[in-house]
Amino acid sequence: MTRPLVSVRDLRVTLGGRPVLVGVDADLARGKITALIGLNGSGKTTLLRALVREYPSRGDIRFHCGHDHTHPTPEHIGYVPQKLALDARLPLTVRDFLALALSRRPLFFGIPKAVTDKIRKQLTRVGMTDHVDTPVEGLSGGQLQRVLLALALEPQPELLLLDEPAAGIDFKDQQKFYDLIAELNRSTGVTVLLVSHELSMVSRYAHHVLCLRDGAIQCQGTPHEILTPGVLAQTFGTDMQQFLHHHAH
Numbered sequence: 001m002t003r004p005l006v007s008v009r010d011l012r013v014t015l016g017g018r019p020v021l022v023g024v025d026a027d028l029a030r031g032k033i034t035a036l037i038g039l040n041g042s043g044k045t046t047l048l049r050a051l052v053r054e055y056p057s058r059g060d061i062r063f064h065c066g067h068d069h070t071h072p073t074p075e076h077i078g079y080v081p082q083k084l085a086l087d088a089r090l091p092l093t094v095r096d097f098l099a100l101a102l103s104r105r106p107l108f109f110g111i112p113k114a115v116t117d118k119i120r121k122q123l124t125r126v127g128m129t130d131h132v133d134t135p136v137e138g139l140s141g142g143q144l145q146r147v148l149l150a151l152a153l154e155p156q157p158e159l160l161l162l163d164e165p166a167a168g169i170d171f172k173d174q175q176k177f178y179d180l181i182a183e184l185n186r187s188t189g190v191t192v193l194l195v196s197h198e199l200s201m202v203s204r205y206a207h208h209v210l211c212l213r214d215g216a217i218q219c220q221g222t223p224h225e226i227l228t229p230g231v232l233a234q235t236f237g238t239d240m241q242q243f244l245h246h247h248a249h
């Protein structure tokens with residue numbers, strides 16, 4: 001295997017006095033899509049937030065990309081969170097929302113041409129040019145995810161973290177979103193770590209799967225190795241058999 005982009009060793013995170021990650025060991029293969037799966041509360045979001053240094057952690061997170069990632073809000077990492085920390089009923093257009101984030105200055109100064117150009121370029125990459133004048137509150141769940149992805153891609157990251165990027169999106173839009181991620185991965189070589197509960201998407205799009213259980217990696221491998229009833233039961237418990245059975249019918 002080529003040298004991983006990120007290696008995590010004995011990563012521990014305690015939140016509110018409770019150990020949430022209890023010694024995570026994992027490598028993120030450079031230029032590949034890694035899926036992180038596990039039950040609700042197993043620590044998936046916590047792992048992503050530890051990678052962007054939003055949560056203090058113990059143990060070792062090492063980036064092998066030549067950039068310094070020891071500071072908070074490290075560069076070259078794009079992060080699409082599971083939930084917006086702000087109200088999605090923003091009375092702002094997509095253009096204004098992106099301009100605020102990209103130019104980091106108040107809108108009443110107007111939007112500089114360079115920022116307008118950047119916004120157009122980023123919206124083109126995510127297939128959202130038709131929505132530049134749409135209010136953020138008028139976007140569907142899938143469209144909002146694309147706008148957040150556009151933001152995460154500027155500047156071009158080496159690592160893209162996606163936390164349940166397609167949750168609440170219908171199957172067709174989900175597939176289109178994953179197609180877009182796969183295309184970005186191929187064309188830019190960006191390394192992707194994505195949290196997903198959609199095992200059919202994991203099977204189709206991930207190169208590697210990490211299974212988190214109770215704050216530690218329970219198993220890992222290719223989708224082919226991991227997405228079997230026996231292995232999944234180790235991560236999700238034996239109820240998984242029933243779950244698979246239901247979904248197969």
Ligand SMILES: Nc1ncnc2c1ncn2[C@@H]1O[C@H](COP(=O)(O)OP(=O)(O)OP(=O)(O)O)[C@@H](O)[C@H]1O
Nearest residue numbers: 015016018020038039040041042043044045046047
């Ligand atoms: N700020 C916090 N303070 C205390 N406990 C927290 C905090 N954030 C998360 N936790 C707890 O840590 C555990 C792991 O949460 P996390 O959000 O990482 O799980 P997850 O695997 O992403 O779950 P889900 O699939 O529901 O998104 C949960 O039990 C949660 O209640």
